[in-house]
Amino acid sequence: MVPSNSDGLFIWRGVGIPRDYRVNDRIRIAEVRLIDEAGKQLGVMPTRQALIFAQERGLDLVEVAPGSRPPVCRLMDYGKFRYEATRREREARKAQRSKTTNELREVRLEGRIGDHDLETKIRQVKRLLGEGSKVRVSVRFRGREITHPEIGMALLRRVAESLVEDAGMEKAPSFEGRFLAMILAPISTGGKSSKPKDEPAQQTEKEKTRA
Structure with a gap:
C-alpha cells in the first residue's frame, strides 16, 4: 500500500509524488461507489468500509472519479499503477526519439584494446543504437598493425555478435585508410544480421599507398 504524508504527497519508492489522485485516508467523503481490482461494481458504501476492503486485499483505495456523486473509487496497487504509467511514458518518449533520430x-x-575497455565500447554502441542512431564502429591501425587486419576483424566481429539483437549490418567492414570500419543500424530499421563476413573488403592500391 502507498503511504501519504500530511502535505498530501504520496510516498512511492522514497520519492514524493504530487497528488493527482486521493488515496486511502486522504479520501474524506462519507460514501463512495466502489469498483474492485477486477473491475466489478461493489456498489455504494461508507468510505471506511471501502478502506477495510482495500486493507484486507493488500491494495490501495484510489479515488478515480471525484466529480461523481458519490465519488467513484477503485481498488488497486497504486505504486504499481504509477510505476507502469511512468514506464509507458518513458518508452513513448524513447520511441519518438528513435523515429526522429538518424x-x-x-x-x-x-587494435590493442583490452577486454574491459571493449565491453565499455560495446555498451556505448548499444546505447547509441537504443537512441535510434546509426553507429560507425572503426578500428584504428598504428604502424605495422596494418599488416594484421585479422585483429581488427576479430574486434568488429565481437562487437557485432554482442549486438546481434540490437543492430543490423548496414555497411560491412571495409578499409578506409588506416581504419577498418563497419556501420550498424538499429534493428528496427530492418537491417540484416550484424554478424560480419570473415574477410573485410580489400584495400585498393590507392588506399594502401595512402596508408
Whole structure:
C-alpha cells in the first residue's frame, strides 16, 4: 500500500509524488461507489468500509472519479499503477526519439584494446543504437598493425555478435585508410544480421599507398 504524508504527497519508492489522485485516508467523503481490482461494481458504501476492503486485499483505495456523486473509487496497487504509467511514458518518449533520430555516430577502437575497455565500447554502441542512431564502429591501425587486419576483424566481429539483437549490418567492414570500419543500424530499421563476413573488403592500391 502507498503511504501519504500530511502535505498530501504520496510516498512511492522514497520519492514524493504530487497528488493527482486521493488515496486511502486522504479520501474524506462519507460514501463512495466502489469498483474492485477486477473491475466489478461493489456498489455504494461508507468510505471506511471501502478502506477495510482495500486493507484486507493488500491494495490501495484510489479515488478515480471525484466529480461523481458519490465519488467513484477503485481498488488497486497504486505504486504499481504509477510505476507502469511512468514506464509507458518513458518508452513513448524513447520511441519518438528513435523515429526522429538518424544521425550517424562513431565509436573508435584501438587494435590493442583490452577486454574491459571493449565491453565499455560495446555498451556505448548499444546505447547509441537504443537512441535510434546509426553507429560507425572503426578500428584504428598504428604502424605495422596494418599488416594484421585479422585483429581488427576479430574486434568488429565481437562487437557485432554482442549486438546481434540490437543492430543490423548496414555497411560491412571495409578499409578506409588506416581504419577498418563497419556501420550498424538499429534493428528496427530492418537491417540484416550484424554478424560480419570473415574477410573485410580489400584495400585498393590507392588506399594502401595512402596508408
